[in-house]
Every structure is written in structure tokens, then in C-alpha cells.
Amino acid sequence: MKTQYEAVIGLEVHAQLGTNTKIFSRSAVTFGEPANSFVNEVCAGYPGSLPVLQREAVTLALRAGVAFGCNIRRKSQFARKNYFYPDLPKGYQISQFDAPLCEGGELIFEVAGESKRCGITRIHMEEDTGQSSHASDAPYSLIDLNRAGTGLIEIVSEPELRTAEEASAYFKELRAILVAIGINDGVLANGSMRCDANVSVRPVGREAFGTKVEVKNLNSFKFLREAIGFEIERQIAEIEAGGTIYQETRLWDDAKKQTFMMRRKEGSADYRYFPEPDLPPLLISEAWLAEVAATLPELPAPTRARLQEQCGLSAYDAGVLVATDGFAPFFDGVAALGTAPKAVTNWLSGSILAGINARALSFAGGVGFVTAAGHRILPAGIAELQKLVEDNTISSTASRTVFEKMLTTDASPSAIVEREGLRQVSDTGAIDAIIDEVLAANPSEVERYRAGQLPLFGFLVGLAMKASKGKGDPKLVNARLRAKLDGGA
Amino acid sequence: MSVTLETLKHTAELARLDLSLLPLEEQNRLAEQMSRILAFVEQLSEVDVEGEEPMTHPIALPTTLAEDVAVPAPGAAVMLANAPARSGDEIVVPRVLDGGGEGG
Numbered sequence: 001m002k003t004q005y006e007a008v009i010g011l012e013v014h015a016q017l018g019t020n021t022k023i024f025s026r027s028a029v030t031f032g033e034p035a036n037s038f039v040n041e042v043c044a045g046y047p048g049s050l051p052v053l054q055r056e057a058v059t060l061a062l063r064a065g066v067a068f069g070c071n072i073r074r075k076s077q078f079a080r081k082n083y084f085y086p087d088l089p090k091g092y093q094i095s096q097f098d099a100p101l102c103e104g105g106e107l108i109f110e111v112a113g114e115s116k117r118c119g120i121t122r123i124h125m126e127e128d129t130g131q132s133s134h135a136s137d138a139p140y141s142l143i144d145l146n147r148a149g150t151g152l153i154e155i156v157s158e159p160e161l162r163t164a165e166e167a168s169a170y171f172k173e174l175r176a177i178l179v180a181i182g183i184n185d186g187v188l189a190n191g192s193m194r195c196d197a198n199v200s201v202r203p204v205g206r207e208a209f210g211t212k213v214e215v216k217n218l219n220s221f222k223f224l225r226e227a228i229g230f231e232i233e234r235q236i237a238e239i240e241a242g243g244t245i246y247q248e249t250r251l252w253d254d255a256k257k258q259t260f261m262m263r264r265k266e267g268s269a270d271y272r273y274f275p276e277p278d279l280p281p282l283l284i285s286e287a288w289l290a291e292v293a294a295t296l297p298e299l300p301a302p303t304r305a306r307l308q309e310q311c312g313l314s315a316y317d318a319g320v321l322v323a324t325d326g327f328a329p330f331f332d333g334v335a336a337l338g339t340a341p342k343a344v345t346n347w348l349s350g351s352i353l354a355g356i357n358a359r360a361l362s363f364a365g366g367v368g369f370v371t372a373a374g375h376r377i378l379p380a381g382i383a384e385l386q387k388l389v390e391d392n393t394i395s396s397t398a399s400r401t402v403f404e405k406m407l408t409t410d411a412s413p414s415a416i417v418e419r420e421g422l423r424q425v426s427d428t429g430a431i432d433a434i435i436d437e438v439l440a441a442n443p444s445e446v447e448r449y450r451a452g453q454l455p456l457f458g459f460l461v462g463l464a465m466k467a468s469k470g471k472g473d474p475k476l477v478n479a480r481l482r483a484k485l486d487g488g489a
Numbered sequence: 490m491s492v493t494l495e496t497l498k499h500t501a502e503l504a505r506l507d508l509s510l511l512p513l514e515e516q517n518r519l520a521e522q523m524s525r526i527l528a529f530v531e532q533l534s535e536v537d538v539e540g541e542e543p544m545t546h547p548i549a550l551p552t553t554l555a556e557d558v559a560v561p562a563p564g565a566a567v568m569l570a571n572a573p574a575r576s577g578d579e580i581v582v583p584r585v586l587d588g589g590g591e592g593g
Binding site for chain 1: 499503505545546548550551552553554555556557558559560562563564565568569574576577578579580581582583584585
């Protein structure tokens, strides 16, 4: 009988801590600035410079520890991880080794409609490296140290994931949690969150793990899923062909859709960890921890459940709200002002999402969205706009026009309606006059409609709406037109 | 503990030192000196530390934490003044493999 295999997957996720300054120096954390412009003597590793840990970075790391249900070590220690690489100026990375801040948590996530659990081994704090780049055929590399010293947490999972889909779903939920608790912007493309996967295979039923291969830099959900899927198949094929799996580090080649070997590990890496003598132990007081726990924002899974149970949203709508940055708090803000949940989700998944995709709007933390012109669209603005539709002041078509204007001006929806003359015409006499004009100007269409070409009704509605400059109450226009055509009025 | 030539070579490699040009006699002498240093430190094992928590720092300092407020950086021109080679505002180093360092 053919051997059945299963994969054993563990993920290591590095997430930048969204602080103003680096973890051990007061140089600003930036992105996309000119090379080496935000570097000081500490992040450049100048001799004699000393690291000083900052409070906010620890608070954010604690938030992650609490969110994943970890045990928080009240006395943790930083350690030096020694290795040579040009983007690591000191020759060692300040990390944590045998006394990490957080241990023993878990992450619950959904895959194909089923709930799964994966243990979190540990979450430790460390500093990021600089960045190296390589011109295509130059015999040298270039180093930019702006990123060096940025605070990171590394979240290490237990080897409890079994398929590429599970790994991808775990990473997605992990990202959603880190964004929800406000420690990371979740922008994978900027490297603010990065993922490495340890993958091995073994015959089903065997207890011992196979030799594991590390696939590094899987910085999109798609790469992660494809690379792990490929790696599982590659290892099974190798074993079936009588070959050997070597402990090595591989990278994903997205053009060829395959992993390739970066380096083979000969013996275990010798990082010579030892306690960082320049930093005293990190002591976490009960008061600090209690404050972090008490101020932890609502996590994605409870938010999804609440949106379904209390607001009557579908599982799909609740999922979209939670998965899109800024949507869930915005929804809560508008719904709290009395707007129907379905109307709020329509605004979010319609005009607001379109605005974000067109880069006319963006999420910049807090509640609300920032327009390209620099002002905020707040929940109160959308609540007011929707109310104008519901009390028939404007048509829903006009409401979208008002929203477009809100993107470029700081005026309230009501002010825009008055200024642009978008108030809906709901006066029967005025509508009748418009319809009479349209019917008089299109006698042949009227005749053909009455002879049985019923789809022409829509055409005539369109003409009437156009003649009203979009301001006619569509329901009233429909009703009056129907009365005049069918009732012979 | 006695430092063998093999341990000496491994330690040198980790420090990116090339001992291959050193006469064997000199290598043996280094290994012998390192053994003596280790033996000296080994005396500490005579102290009974049963039940004592390992100290990672010599002075029992309270955790001193800085506030998350940026201080202007000196700028690339100042920071790179000692760089052996530059290209624009970047440091030039011998070519390294794509895909980042050994650490994680």
C-alpha cells in the first residue's frame, strides 16, 4: 500500500512594534526615507554606545502576550545572538533567549468553516536589522541602517499546523489580531510583518518528526500558501524517490513557483547566546500588566461573533468588517448613532471601500478615515448622510454624489446638499409636470409601450429622472409615470 | 576543560579569524592559553550556588525605561563619515547573498 504522508508546519512571525522610536535608541522609526537618515550611534553600533529599552515597546509586546493568552514572565532578560552580517552593525542582535517575555499561548482560527487551535510557544522582543540591497551585477551590496534597531516581536508557533491552508489561515488571523490590538499596521508589502515557515513531512501515524526545512521571507498570504504547498510535495517526492531531506534554508521563487536552496545548515547554528550585559532584567509589575489587560481592544473573533449576534450581520459581512483595517470601529461608531446595520455595511463595502481603493481615503489609526485632502470622515458624517436618504431629503443616487463631495471638502452632508442643490423633489405637482413634458416629447415610445413593449418603461423613467436633474424622488417618479401610462391619466 | 585544536579552529571561524597561516606550534600555544583561562574561571564552580537564582546583571538595578519620544538623528553625512566606502547615502560592502542574514 502507498505510504500516506502528513506535513508538520510551524510558523515564526516577526512583527514590527508600532512605536515612534526604535526599541533601544531614540532614533525615529520611519519607512521610505532616504538611506541612513534615521540612524544614531546606538542603532549603528558605535563603540561605547549603550542601549536603553523604552516603555511603549514593552507595553505593545505585553498586549500581544495577553491577546494570545500567554504566561507573562515578570522578570525577563535580553540576550545577545551573535552572528556576522553587514546589516547587523554590532555583530550581534539583542534578542531574548531562555527568558522570553511571553510563553505558552494559543491562537484559534478558522479554516474551511472549522475552528482550529495552534499553540504559541513563545513571544519574545528583539531588534530588527538594517537592510541590504544588491544591484543586479555589481560586485558589492549596499547597506541602509534606517530599519536597524526597530522593535520587533517574534511569535513562534508550536509545530501544530498540518496543511498550507491552515498555515495561511493562522497567519491571517494572527495579522488581524496584531492590527486590532494596535501594535502593527499589518502592511506585509512594507515588511512590517514577516513570516518564516518550518516544514517537514512524516508518514501518517509516526510520532517522530522528519527533518525540517526552513522557508524564509514568506511575506504574503499567497506566497506562504504556495511555498508551503510546494515544499510538502517536494519533500514527499524526494522521500518516495529514496532521497534524503537535508536541514536547510530555502527561499520562494514566485516566478518559477518553487522553493530553492539558500544554504544548508551544517551542524546547528552557533549563535553563542549570552545575557546582554548592557541591559538589566526587565521587570513587569502587576499594575503594568493589569493596565495592559484592562485596556486591550476587542479581539477579532469576539468582534465577529458580536456583529453577527447583536447586529444581525451575516458571517460574511462580519468577516469583511473585521478583516478590513478601520471598518469594525467605524461600523460601531455609525451603528451607535442609530443607523441600521445593513445601511452601514453598504456604505463601508460600497463608497468607502471604493474611496480606499482609489486612494482618495485611507485608514490612519483611530476611528474614521482620512481623505487625500487631509480631513477625516467620521461615523457621524455617514450617520447624517444616511439619515438624509431615509427621510427622503435626497435620493440614494444623490447620496453617493454627496459622499464624493465629502472626499474633497470638509463640509457636512447637509451643507453639501444645500450648496449643490441636491435636495430631492418629492412634490407630486412638480414631478407630474416633468413627466408630462417627457411623455409629450416622446410620443412614439409611449405608443410602443402601450402596444406591449413594456421594457420601455425603464427608458421613460430614466428620461424623467434626467429631466429632474437626478433630484426627482425615484419612487414617486415611478408611481406617477405608471399612473399616467397605464391609467390613461 | 581542555581546548582542542578543533575547538580553537571553530572558535576562530565564529570570530571570522583565519588561523591557517599560523604555525601549528603557535596554534597549540593558543589552545593551551585558552585552556588555562577556562581553568581559572572554572574555580568559580567551587562556590555552592544551590538554590540561588542565576544573576544576569552584577547590580540589582530597577528596570529603567525611556519614553517613546524621538530625538533628531545626526543625519547620513555624520553617521557615514567613517564608512570605508559609500555610494550616495548607502554603505558599500562586499556582495552578500540575497535573502537576509542568518538571524531571525
